[in-house]
Amino acid sequence: MQDTMLLGSEGIKKTILHGGTGEIPKFITGAKVTFHFRTQLCDDERTVIDDSKVVGTPMEIVIGNMFKLDIWETLLSSMRIGEVAEFWCDTTHTGVYPLVSKSMRRIAEGKDPVDWHVHTCGMANMFAYHSLGYDDLDELMKEPKPLYFVLELLKVQQPSEYNRESWALNDEERLKAVPVLHGQGNKLYKQGRYQEATQKYKEAVICIKNVQTKEKAWDVPWMKLEKMANTLTLNYCQCLLRMEEYYEVIEHTSDIINQHPGVVKAFYLRGKAHMEVWNEAEARQDFSRVLDLDPGMKKAVKKDLAVLNMRMEEKNQEDRDKYKAAPPPATLPCRRPRCPRIISSSSSCPASAPCGPSASSLWCTPSW
Template identity: 40%
Template sequence: MDEKLIKKEVLHQGKGNTDYADGTKISFHIKTETCDEEPKIIDDSRQWKEPAELLLGKKFKLEALEACIRTMASGEVAAFTIDKVLLAPYPLVSKTLRDAYSKNKINKEKKPHHCCGMGFKEGLGYPDLDELVKTPKDLKFTIEIMKVARAGSYEKEFWAMSEEERINSIPALKEEGNSLYKVGDHEGASKKYSEALGRLEQLMLREKPGDEEWLKFNDMKMPLLLNYSQCQILQGEFYSAIEHCSTVLEKQPDNVKALYRRGRAYVEVFSPTEARRDLEKAAKLDASIAHSCRSLLSRLAKMEAEKNSQDKTAYSKLFTSS
């Protein structure tokens, strides 16, 4: 920490050492204000949904702030006055923190913005930050360290993982989902499968469609989509199940599980033609599920008969004289 450009005042002593290794996760509250005679508060994390978090050594955009936090022990409260020459990135960092943690997010559609190098063509969407870009100032940061999680003691966020860790996290999430499903926690299982699918989508965005890695990731998606669709059916989310099974069937038209589950969902939303098509095909492809398919088709026939009867009754009432 450059003591000529950063002045520290300890307001409350913390406990423990500060020899933080890279990868340590720090949870902290921060209040930023100008150094004017009448200070103006720019940010106050106590007005946000939760404290901010910083992963040390991961190229945080505001190096001066990370340097300050590295000097603080758990539970410590300190005020840092930082020279404006070190604060050029602060408006963008503040915007990022507000977007992530603020309870009252701005409507981004009404306030478009984008960055170009270190300049901001259309502003950041926050007038006070736009003013700070135009007129840099020394700022005072009051920081309280809420929690310190040493490297290796917590589950890494996906963005902080190495490529190998990201790929390995997906089957791990699938197994967690399977375990939750076995004990009847279909909602919890659904969340695990959904998270794994989201991670796969992020990995696939980095690959060219059709290339070897992209195809490998796409193959990994299929069982996750099937597991997720089963959970959706059990939670009554039938249209979601239909959508995800359809994604599988686009790649694997004869996938029996996808046909059966989509057919079952079609029964539940009363789409007789589609249900009959999927269930009859599934029964032909796999004799072991033929009985289950026939049971659903029998139920579908009863639903159709009831619907026809109701329609006939309603139609006849139209011509019944009062």
């Protein structure tokens, strides 16, 4: 272990735990950095908050790509390949860590790093719901604390040395990627490759949302991006309908309707999803709203209502057939002493009910 060193930035102390090899790599804009990290509190126990080695997947960031915890770029740029170093950072640099940690934990849980169908940025969501979904992160958000970051630099790839995924693009590149992804999704949809199409639409929405978070909500640039995202989300929902993921369709379309109650396609797709899960009243209500907003949809809605009527009649007939075929209720002897009666297994013989051959009761039936 080498002596503690002060980096150029105020409020940072570095201790090298294991030396690296070679020269310090070039951390130019667009370079992809792969590393392991462990985050700890500055308490006596050095409580571990996050550890990428426990998750089993190293962290990747792209230099200059507006990563929320930009202090990590500063820390990593002081390291050699294979080096392990501990950095103490004061609250000036750790205030946004809970937001970053939430995204990383969601990825580890197999979820999207952001709720991509939600229409506000991460910070706005935090204040809206008063929780990040993790108690320890909520506590850190309320009371920021100095943290230890133990980093192990694995590799640095220059922009020409790897294929850049959408998350690694800058805002201009993301917006250029959206129509390409949109077109690819449409082509896959026409080919019946719905699962692959959803990935293209979803990736395009995430590109838009990442740019949108930098705009002021409801301003013209924000609304333009919102319209693009809604179009792609509804295409995504069309794929989900084909894949019979009806409840997810209802979730996404309801989110759009709550924010933008004039989007006809959202009502139409939600109505079709309700129809598939036997929500007759909700389906009729959505189809009625479609006609209110766009009378030109009358022919399509009429066809869907005919299908709804047929499906509901089939279901009602199926329910009637099941009822007829159901066995009669089982009967059991009454447990009251000297009561010569039998009762339905779904009922009970109340203490106040009379017993005996001459007694008449709804609860007991003579056994002779």
